[in-house]
Amino acid sequence: MEDSLLSLSAIISMIPAAIxxxxxxxxxxxxxxxxxxxWLTLSIAATGPLIWVFFNLSETWKTGLSxxxxxxxxxxxxxxTAITLLNDYAWRLTPLLIPYLIILAFFAFFWQHMPExxxxxxxxxxxxxxxxxxxxxTYAFVTIAAVSALAAFLQERSxxxxxxxxxxxxxxSVAESESLLLRLLIISEIILCFGFATGMATxxxxxxxxxxxxxxxxxxxxxxxxxxxxxxxxxxxxxRGRKVTRFVLLAHLLMTLSYPGVKFVTDVVMx
Numbered sequence: 001m002e003d004s005l006l007s008l009s010a011i012i013s014m015i016p017a018a019i020x021x022x023x024x025x026x027x028x029x030x031x032x033x034x035x036x037x038x039w040l041t042l043s044i045a046a047t048g049p050l051i052w053v054f055f056n057l058s059e060t061w062k063t064g065l066s067x068x069x070x071x072x073x074x075x076x077x078x079x080x081t082a083i084t085l086l087n088d089y090a091w092r093l094t095p096l097l098i099p100y101l102i103i104l105a106f107f108a109f110f111w112q113h114m115p116e117x118x119x120x121x122x123x124x125x126x127x128x129x130x131x132x133x134x135x136x137x138t139y140a141f142v143t144i145a146a147v148s149a150l151a152a153f154l155q156e157r158s159x160x161x162x163x164x165x166x167x168x169x170x171x172x173s174v175a176e177s178e179s180l181l182l183r184l185l186i187i188s189e190i191i192l193c194f195g196f197a198t199g200m201a202t203x204x205x206x207x208x209x210x211x212x213x214x215x216x217x218x219x220x221x222x223x224x225x226x227x228x229x230x231x232x233x234x235x236x237x238x239x240r241g242r243k244v245t246r247f248v249l250l251a252h253l254l255m256t257l258s259y260p261g262v263k264f265v266t267d268v269v270m271x
Contacts, residue, residue, distance in 0.1 A: 013048025021094035049074035069108035146252035152177035219258035
């Protein structure tokens with residue numbers, strides 16, 4: 001009962017940010033939209049999932065699907081909040097990002113009572129702690145990058161059709177979305193490198209081997225390769241538009257399969 005109330009509270013905390021992002025003035029540009037109400041609703045939205053993570057993971061690290069989704073939500077929305085502080089137009093992604101995270105939160109709520117693997121205690125090595133932190137951060141960056149790619153696709157589509165929608169008026173321009181997307185992908189690729197390094201250090205510490213090519217490692221390597229190919233193609237031949245969107249969504253799919261996807265199989269399919 002207590003877990004359910006905490007989950008519902010976290011979901012409710014994100015709803016004002018979603019409503020505000022979908023009902024604000026469509027013509028607002030630059031810093032004008034980052035007003036007091038925007039920061040207030042976004043701060044509340046970021047706090048709710050963070051409180052869930054704090055109360056549920058303070059003693060043990062839960063390894064189930066519900067916990068994985070809540071960790072993803074908390075990391076994504078708090079990293080996004082930091083990005084909006086540093087970027088003038090990232091805040092315009094809120095009409096896509098916040099509703100998506102709310103959907104994930106409902107999935108997390110419905111699956112929170114499913115059987116899960118044995119939780120991990122915090123008697124963990126430093127390498128494992130660092131690896132977990134890096135993995136969660138990477139997935140959050142790739143998630144925001146996927147939302148940015150989707151925003152660019154929707155804007156490009158509305159321009160080709162010469163029929164801007166209410167949603168497209170709220171989103172960053174194609175140039176703004178692609179600029180932000182490129183930065184997010186570069187950061188994601190760098191963090192992924194550190195993730196592989198800490199993963200190999202953890203593997204070597206536990207088994208004496210540098211790498212274990214399990215499904216999670218293979219999927220992560222696939223995402224790393226997709227992002228690397230995309231960045232190389234962008235800087236060499238200027239790839240952009242729908243091709244970029246497809247590549248980014250593919251990378252996000254691979255990362256999803258390697259983290260929440262694995263939890264879904266172990267918690268839902270195999271139980």
